[in-house]
Amino acid sequence: MSSGCRSAASPRRAPPRSRTATCSAPASSICGRSFATCSPPRRLPSWSSRCSTGTAAAAPSPTSSRRRSPPGTPCGSTSTARKDRPMPFADIGTGRLYYETHGDGEPLVLVTGLGGLAAFWAPHVDAFARRHRVIVYDHRGTGQSTPTPGPYTVDGMADDLVALMDVLGIASAHLCGHSTGGAIGQILGARHPARVRSLLLAATWGRRDPYFRRCFDARLPILTGLGAETYVRVTSLLLYPPDWISRNYGRMLEMEAAAVAGLTNPEILMARIAAICDFDPSAEVGSIRAPTRIVTARDDMTTPPFFAEELHAAIRGSTLTVVDWGGHMFPLTAPAVFGGLVHDWLAAQAPATAAPAQPRT
DSSP, X not given: OOTTEEEESOSSOOOOOOOOOOOOSOEEEETTEEEEOOOOOOXXXXXXXXXXXXXXXXXXXXXXXXXXXXXXXOTTSOOOSOTTSOOOEEEOSSOEEEEEEESOSEEEEEEOOTTOOGGGGHHHHHHXXXXXXXEEEOOTXXXXXXXXXXXXXXXXXXXXXXXXXXXXXOSOEEEEEETHHHHHHHHHHHHOGGGEEEEEEESOOSSOOHHHHHHHHHHHHHHHHHOHHHHHHHHHHHHSOHHHHHHTHHHHHHHXXXXXXXXXXXXXXXXXXXXXXXXXXXXXXGGOOSOEEEEEETTOSSSOHHHHHHHXXXXXTOEEEEESSOOTTHHHHSHHHHHHHHHHHHHHHSOOOOOOOOOOO
């Protein structure tokens, strides 16, 4: 095992790759508690940088369908997508989802966490699209997709993804999900096995858990009582490693400013939080048969490693990799490590090439 990672029940090593206001609205019940909700913020231009987890700004959105954004685009900057091109939307019957496709090959769907934005994957899209048709999208209620009022459920989020795949003519795909995206992946793997070629579940959880609920119980009063800016600043402490914050403080301030500007409608955000607090697939994950890799960071305070260990025990034949550092957002804080893990996972799914016949003597 290369330094920085630990694998359990894995037939191959998973090395890091060196390449590189006060509210007066009616109360809502979230995670078993009641909170007043604020009026929605002003609608932002579609190219504004948005927060991929509802807490910290992601990298700018990749360019529109089959166009590429420059690799390494800094987080929180303005998207490089051409404003004069029509944006791709999929009509899924109950709303429209904004999506992007990049590259060619076997389909790879990248599913974002709580913030739900395609922009989260910008640092990785170019590399993954070299060998795969990469699909990223804004979840319903986020970014440029239909701002449907709550309630939300993870089951409904998974149904939206299946509908998107139907519109795009994708019978089955590899699925890589981060956090809430991993929860969505579990539903597809358990209930729609024919649609999933393989699963990579990153920084996610597989049952209703008191610690997970407490993480949101403690922050929701901050969002509703002290506002988005304080909510974002507090949440950063749960998402990023302390040393990363110290070394990247200026960048983090820019990311937080963009996150506050682009924070999802508070009512929708709270509905999405209620959905993930209620998510408990523990009775179903044991039925997942797709090749599954589970990855997490040892210092993740939002979805600690014991969540990943439980999932690994529940999903037969799965492999588990624990990276030593990166926090909940390790796809962004340690992009080379995460990208290497995904690359190795995808390579392992490729059909074996038959050895050439040996000449007769």
